[in-house]
Amino acid sequence: MNNEKMNDYTNYLVNWIKEEVKNANQKGVVVGISGGIDSAVVAALAKLAFPDNYLVVWMPCESSELDLKCKNELVNNLNLKNIVEIDLLNTFNGLKSEIINKTNNENKLAMANIKARLRMTTLYALAQSNNYLVLGTDNACEWHIGYFTKYGDGGVDLVPLVHMLKRDVKNAAKLLNVPASIIDRAPTAGLWENQTDESEIGFSYDLIDDYLEGLNVPENVKKRIEYLHNISSHKRQLATKPLKSINEI
Template sequence: MNEVCSDELCVGCECEKIEQMIRHAFWSSGMEKIVIGLSGGIDSSLAAVLCSRAVGSVNVLGYLLPSSVTPEADMDDVKALCDKFEISYLVVPITGILEEYESIPGYTESPYLKGNLMARIRMTTLYYFANQQNALVCGTSNKSEYYLGYSTKHGDDAADIQPLLHLLKKEVYILAGYLEVPDSIINKTPSAGLYPGQSDEEEIGFSYEEIDKALENLISNGFKPENETEAEILKKVEKASHKRCAPPNLLKEN
């Protein structure tokens, strides 16, 4: 592969930097494997490939955790990714677990409630397998979603390592293309797969192109918005600040 530079992102160097971080975290932890939830989306696919390059695909275990609304195409994409990069994976449906929650007192349902529940069930399942396999859990959040809080607290934002957290969504696409993630994954509409027809950009209210441009300008200008889009993005950033901070406490160390 030839090294590629796009704007200020030197892609080959960036991949090596991320892989070194993964290796350091893996070796220093004393763990034997890395587990990762695979959705068929670009973020989890890129994270899985980076992990396999960093520590060897034999040490990476993928888990596809479908619900009743998971598209068949996503399952096909996970298989294609794992076949191409020789990553072992296991399909563990979460539908039965979700159905058990329907019987608890006070249960009500909405896309928001069920979506967060699904994210937390998936992460609990991943940590079960991580404990079983003496493994670290790899997260798949990117910088754009991290700043906006587009994740579930103690769900998809929980992890032992976060190799993509410093990358804007546009940079995720650049690295995925460089590492030859299957086109069917790169070209699909971003979706958390929480309900039929769900689209990340539609749910957030902005395209990732708008989000990335606004975040870059906000960060450069000390989070002082210069237009209406940046002002709206800043509101989301501020509202999600609790997701980026440790829980407040009064513990004082001597």
């Protein structure tokens, strides 16, 4: 996507966010930032859509020094004034310890996903307090393969990046003055130390981008993407309901 088209699309997203907030009878938007590129782009869109009625939330929870550095650079580059820090580490450790002590079962991914779900809870508390909507940060690749936490970073009101490939997000980030340190860093969900998205998924975002654009990718990658898409379908839907009501039995 060339710069002119990307500029048109980011303008479209800004107007779309405004319209959705208006339709919901709300006043603005809230977004959590992580030091990563997707949340940086959404933060930029949030400020453009609602210069006075946006809230950016930094929620450290075993976050790295690089996360903090990138967050600070983003705040400076975008001149983000409406920002609040909510430290979730003690809450996370307390809940994690309670679950492990009572169940004697520690699933690494389940425990790590507590972080995403605590952040969702925090964002909705702040959103409700301000009559705001919660903006999600998942891009087209993550959405397609289900690489997000159900009722965590997937628990949002609006998903502005859902039609953007990872390479599209990078192009948008450059136009929106996101720091190079964020654009160039290896994508990570910050689930545990030294975790990266691509090492966990098993291949690069470039290959997922190519697949979604209809380009040729290795057969094993194609099968893996289709498998991940199928098993994660429940994440892209609301809670499943019975097919029949009591009057239909």
